[in-house]
Amino acid sequence: MGRRSLHTAEELRELIISASTELIQEAGLSGLSAREIARRINYSPGTLYNSFENLDDLVLTIEGRLLDRLIEALAAVPAGGDPRERVHALASCYLAFAARNPKLWNLLFEHHVPVAQGVPDSYQQKFEALMAIIEDALRPLAGARGDDDIKRSARVLWAGVHGISSLSAADKLSIIAADDAGALMDDLVRNYLNGFEAARSQAGS
Amino acid sequence: MGRRSLHTAEELRELIISASTELIQEAGLSGLSAREIARRINYSPGTLYNSFENLDDLVLTIEGRLLDRLIEALAAVPAGGDPRERVHALASCYLAFAARNPKLWNLLFEHHVPVAQGVPDSYQQKFEALMAIIEDALRPLAGARGDDDIKRSARVLWAGVHGISSLSAADKLSIIAADDAGALMDDLVRNYLNGFEAARSQAGS
DNA sequence: ACCTGAACACCGTTCAAGT
């Protein structure tokens, strides 16, 4: 049939992205397929490849947007007030974000990009931006500690928070009941920060 | 052609399991396919379905064996000595286990079983056994705390340890360099235990 | 320039037919 031009290139791109996002929300990464996307937007499968290099490229685009939304949500957590409370608030914001859309969130950890393709730089930058938010929240609690210590603690806390939310979202290992996740998160942050603050005057460890 | 009986049912089952495990080690879950397994063991694809219900059943079997091996490794960590050192030793044993075979390890978190099928009970039991090891290691540090506190802390620590090892294995988010994972793990355990021990005499939180 | 649809090389799973 040839050209239709019902949509501009940008419109088509958005159409593909939103159909894919819905598909993932419904059925996870394994439920995503180029042919099913095409069916839903009423184009032929080949058309997708005008907008994206391949499915990995599409998925990476969706992941980028997801990270943007998370950064936005974390940035909206009010500053000021008790520094410890702020860390707790950031952690529960993260948990809530992941819980709001588990299948979409899982994408970030399920989806592996072929080594040849590689991850876009923008990706790494978004994670740096994320870490910067946590680092800033830790700084008031760091006492005489240097930036290296803060950086490390931000990563440790992030990993811990991620571990809890990932295990509570995992269907298989119901070690962490979903409704316990909040309590576990608070326990982690509280105990870790206790240790972090207690050691604030010491050099090295 | 019909029956061949080159292998007993058990032998065939093991053949399938080991070919699949190798395939996963090479190319991850997405590299696993019934047809490729069949090619490698020189049987037709249909034969797999005499030994396993479907691919999910096969993968769950592999995951079960993996958990058995982890429990074995953790159980071999020497008891006695400084209780805090023991927790550190368990954490690095876990990390080393995951790092030794990242793709196989990732299976546990990438592979989602359809809700209809459900996870075998043996699975849940293995996780309980895992948690019991960590709980036992925490008990000497728990002071007057009750079992609920110990249970919760075991889960929090496990989630944290899992978070670090999962992020360091993720190709995409190179927030945690693989060679830093050990240092982060030590930081987590040290600070968390500091908080855990400091609060030991307090009631509630 | 944009889009189609056939084509190619793959999947998981089932099941009649053969030994």
Add this chain to the structure above:
DNA sequence: ACCTGAACACCGTTCAAGT
């Protein structure tokens, strides 16, 4: 009883052909 191989309903991706 055990195994095959064709069959069915799917994939991702490419690309000549059409408008």
